Amino acid sequence: MINKSTDILKNSGLSVTAGRKSILELFIASGNALAHQDIESGCSEQFDRVTIYRTLQTFLDKGIIHSIPATDSITRYALCNETCTTTGHHHDNHIHFRCEQCSKTLCLDEVSIPVVKLPDGYLIQEINMVVTGICKSCR
Amino acid sequence: MINKSTDILKNSGLSVTAGRKSILELFIASGNALAHQDIESGCSEQFDRVTIYRTLQTFLDKGIIHSIPATDSITRYALCNETCTTTGHHHDNHIHFRCEQCSKTLCLDEVSIPVVKLPDGYLIQEINMVVTGICKSCR
DNA sequence: ACAACTTTTGCAACAAAGTTGCATTCTTGT
DNA sequence: ACAAGAATGCAACTTTGTTGCAAAAGTTGT
Numbered sequence: 001m002i003n004k005s006t007d008i009l010k011n012s013g014l015s016v017t018a019g020r021k022s023i024l025e026l027f028i029a030s031g032n033a034l035a036h037q038d039i040e041s042g043c044s045e046q047f048d049r050v051t052i053y054r055t056l057q058t059f060l061d062k063g064i065i066h067s068i069p070a071t072d073s074i075t076r077y078a079l080c081n082e083t084c085t086t087t088g089h090h091h092d093n094h095i096h097f098r099c100e101q102c103s104k105t106l107c108l109d110e111v112s113i114p115v116v117k118l119p120d121g122y123l124i125q126e127i128n129m130v131v132t133g134i135c136k137s138c139r
Numbered sequence: 140m141i142n143k144s145t146d147i148l149k150n151s152g153l154s155v156t157a158g159r160k161s162i163l164e165l166f167i168a169s170g171n172a173l174a175h176q177d178i179e180s181g182c183s184e185q186f187d188r189v190t191i192y193r194t195l196q197t198f199l200d201k202g203i204i205h206s207i208p209a210t211d212s213i214t215r216y217a218l219c220n221e222t223c224t225t226t227g228h229h230h231d232n233h234i235h236f237r238c239e240q241c242s243k244t245l246c247l248d249e250v251s252i253p254v255v256k257l258p259d260g261y262l263i264q265e266i267n268m269v270v271t272g273i274c275k276s277c278r
Numbered sequence: 279a280c281a282a283c284t285t286t287t288g289c290a291a292c293a294a295a296g297t298t299g300c301a302t303t304c305t306t307g308t
Numbered sequence: 309a310c311a312a313g314a315a316t317g318c319a320a321c322t323t324t325g326t327t328g329c330a331a332a333a334g335t336t337g338t
Contacts, residue, residue: 015305017315048317053296069208069269073324097261114253116268121275122236125292128269129255132210136260154334155283187288192325212295
């Protein structure tokens with residue numbers, strides 16, 4: 001394994017480009033979820049806004065990242081852990097935590113979403129759970 | 140009780156205006172969550188975009204509506220049930236369901252969010268749960 | 279019912295988020 | 309190294325959300 005980001009891209013059948021590597025490395029380096037803005041300002045090299053949008057969409061499609069719901073109308077994304085980078089549409093089964101203090105959004109991979117029973121007639125495809133509060137490092 | 144919407148507004152200490160009544164009535168009439176766009180096109184009378192944004196913010200502050208997280212960066216709002224219209228900041232303890240078919244987002248008031256145990260050091264303030272799938276009426 | 283006061287509204291102008299089409303540049307397999 | 313296909317950058321645009329300010333409401337006491 002020469003380079004982790006290159007590997008991930010190749011394994012997903014994507015061509016390896018500067019932009020994709022850069023964005024992927026940013027995700028690997030930062031432990032938390034990133035919004036488009038974080039990526040635009042966080043990449044060492046500068047990439048076009050459109051390229052970032054398209055790259056995020058590609059990563060989503062390939063299951064490299066997942067999007068995290070929020071009430072502030074900013075879409076955030078985080079790396080999927082290795083076990084789910086295989087196929088296209090996939091389900092992350094972990095809880096997301098958003099810290100009110102530092103505004104970081106994290107994946108709590110070790111906490112899985114509890115099973116819920118919906119009323120008859122509802123077909124469940126995906127479950128998302130976001131907990132807001134104060135994170136470990138901010139207390 | 141002459142008028143439900145007027146009542147809610149007065150109980151929350153808000154002055155009763157045409158816009159607020161209209162938007163509130165739209166929420167009462169529609170059983171599901173509404174985005175800004177739904178309100179703009181759904182009101183019988185036409186109101187300025189800014190007015191709608193501000194009204195939604197006011198309703199949020201007063202605990203008349205709550206916002207529902209989504210991954211599509213569109214904020215949706217739904218009426219809080221009576222028991223929580225009292226104070227400002229409040230927590231809704233029910234699950235939200237988003238139907239892939241009809242694109243409606245509903246509050247499943249009868250299904251409450253299960254208790255989760257986070258790792259030590261995390262302080263929980265609010266929990267949101269959104270289930271995606273196919274709703275009762277679409278099957 | 280009316281004046282005085284406080285809120286709310288609409289307008290303009292702006293900032294940020296997200297999308298689409300097209301020509302140019304880069305990747306990749308051979 | 310080359311041709312075919314994919315990704316990028318640019319321009320232009322749509323949608324979402326915000327702010328300041330003057331005009332138009334709503335509210336309260338008399």
